[in-house]
Amino acid sequence: MVDAAVPASELNVVLSELLRTSLLPRGACVAGAVDDVTVTEVGFMAVPDIGPWLHRGQLLITTPETLARVSEPFRSFISRLSTRGVAALAVQFGGDGDTVAPELIDAAEAVGFPVIVFHGACEHHAVNNRVAVESEQIDAMFGAERLRRLLVDVVMSSGGLPELAEVIAREMKGAALVTTSDGREICHAGPSAEWKRLSSSPAVDSTGRLRTDCVEGGLGLHEFDGRFIAVAAISATHIDHGRLALFSGERGLSSYDLYLIERAASVCALVITREQAVASVEERHRANFVHDLLLGRAGDHDHVVSHAKTFGWDFDRPLVVVSIEPDPVDEPVTAMPARLPVVDRQAMAFSGAIAHRDRGAAVTALTGETVIVMGVGTDTMALVRELATVVRGEGGGGRRPFSVGVSRPAAAIEAVPTLYAQARTALTVGRRISGPWTVTQFDDLGVYRLLSLVEDQNELETFARETLRELTEETAEAQDMRNTLEVLLATNINIAETARKLHFHYNTLRYRVVKLEKMLGPFTAQPELRLDLSLALKIIAMRGINH
Structure with missing residues (x-):
């Protein structure tokens, strides 16, 4: 999108030179520096809320009377000018006084923002439309x-x-x-x-x-x-x-x-x-109930079903549990107001997305994650992926990446804690394997389910390093050879099929096989070694130990 505002008056001059013109008579810099600041236009501030009239490269002219009406702290005011790219603030005094609030000077000095004071009328072509601009602001x-x-x-x-x-x-x-x-x-x-x-x-x-x-x-x-x-x-x-x-x-x-x-x-x-004040009280009760349900202490089937109905949820049917967790990212520093916690935002987004798809589903923001308890449909995974797509959009707008884990279905309320554990496992392992924006079903984990149960993570990494040896290094060659080994194992050491999938010449692949066996042992002839290598590759994929 392109800014449509027309500059009040166009210039292209260094601020220090403007101080020597009739635009800023008897002007003096009281904060910041003026030598390396270029002014491209002149603007005027007749009202305290000047936001819509701010532009990059602008010399903003105002009066001490207008500044006295600014309701926000001067620190925030100056920060907003600086963030919007305003070149400098010039305060016009009619008489000999030139006192600017010390808080404003301190705020400007803290961010290196130029503040100028000057005396008398501006006699310059750049102020020809000042009356019209100030009149528009007042209107x-x-x-x-x-x-x-x-x-x-x-x-x-x-x-x-x-x-x-x-x-x-x-x-x-x-x-x-x-x-x-x-x-x-x-x-x-x-x-x-x-x-x-x-x-x-x-x-x-x-x-x-x-x-x-x-x-x-x-x-x-x-x-x-x-x-x-x-x-x-x-x-x-x-x-x-x-x-x-x-x-x-x-x-x-x-x-x-x-x-x-x-x-x-x-x-x-x-x-x-x-609306949030009213909803927060209700949400606290809903979250406590879901938390107890996930821990298996919400009560028997009939009690849970009847209590869920008071929130508009239908738990008297086969259910699946979905866990959504924000992926870790470095939040950029921004001048925008702080946003609601990311989990709350994502819970609201999923709640809106599922509202007309499963009216009896429960969507709750818990500590660090959003949990959905929803009904089993004809294609539950297709529905979950659709929800994730709706919430993600094009991935812009400050939308934090997230990962999703989906449990197996179950008919009994008593199985919900197990379903939750499955969803968490699917989320955690799926994110390790595929990175952010991943939607993973527990049944799709295969052997990763077993590997995720090993509590001694160092032992897993040691096994992978000892089995794959130099293939665990971070070099491009090691990664390329790991990829060759992975396809070989997937085709059950079918040289011709592997060469076709990797787009290699048959003899090139034969050479790679010989090289791999020198590093790893005779895996083409030993099924047990092939199993060890396959597990080691999955540990690398799951834990990312080569990164």
Whole structure:
């Protein structure tokens, strides 16, 4: 997506040179450095919430009176300017005073962000449209207050996100979309024609998610093929709860619209936090019940079935247990608000995905994992893979990779602890073998099931190293020879078939076999040695000891 905002005034000059022009009369730098900072445009700050009017390379001019109305800590304010790529902040004083809040100076010095003070009027071609820009900001502030009042009335009447989306779409003449933080739709409103345009636009990916995998979570004002979208974060108490988007194919959107959407998003955050407060109490009871069920202490069959019905779950049928666990990754440092814990986000995603596929399934966020207790269908694994695909989407938008383990089916409630253990084994071993985004069924593990039961992990690694010898090294040659050995064992030492699968000449493969037997022993003639080698290769695949 491309930023559609038009620069207030275009420049391309080093900040230190601007200090010697009529744009910043009697200017002085009070924080940061000015020598290596390039200014590409001039912007103006007439309202405290300046977010929609910020641009990269911008010299932002404001007054001490406006700065005094900034409600967020100066540390957060300066950090936001720096993160958005603003070149510098210039504070305009009318008289001789030049006192800037020490907290602002300290915040700017901490991140090396330039702050300039100057005196008198700006006499420069770059400020020709200052009145128009500041007037737009003030008009937006009053427009946002009117919209906020309408939305608060909806909230006070116990309205939810769908009702808020209806008001936003009507008042702002576009299609309104509320999503999770990774772009999954919660609700939408507006003309059907606008919604169809949005659904087929580059603003959403092939799975129907709003694109939140670009810079700053896709936030801001964007344009593509003459169509516009304004996206704001729905956040409260420093937690990122989702996105509010306004789409228009009929009219161009401006920073004015983005400002209104950002204010409307704060009201949406009120509704989400209200709903979460109610849901958290219920979720605690559900999680405790499922936890007891997985440990085998939830009670007898009739008690479990009747108690599950109070939560809307159907346990009076054959069941399977599915365990979903986030794969370990290094979380990038971001200026975005903190998000809900990844397990909670994934539990919500799977809950939404399974809602119309198995209404009696239980989806619960436990410590470190999401657990699903669901009914057995005609093709349970196909359903689980479908759920994983829906939740994963295209894998962007900050979506954390996860692995999935699926148990065998069982008809008795008493078997659920065993099913859970199977699901955990399938998840753990499947991830070791295939990496992230893996969906593994317990019955597909084969001999890996037995290997996973060996408690002495060092003994497994020692066995693999002693059996495969130099083939456990990290070199490309060792990996290539392991691959040859694996195919040989899979074809029961059929040289011709192995050569065909590996695209080798027959004589080339014969040479490799001789080389392998010199390293490992006469495995072509000894079935017991072939078994040892096969097990050792599986240990390497499962434990990754060659990495």
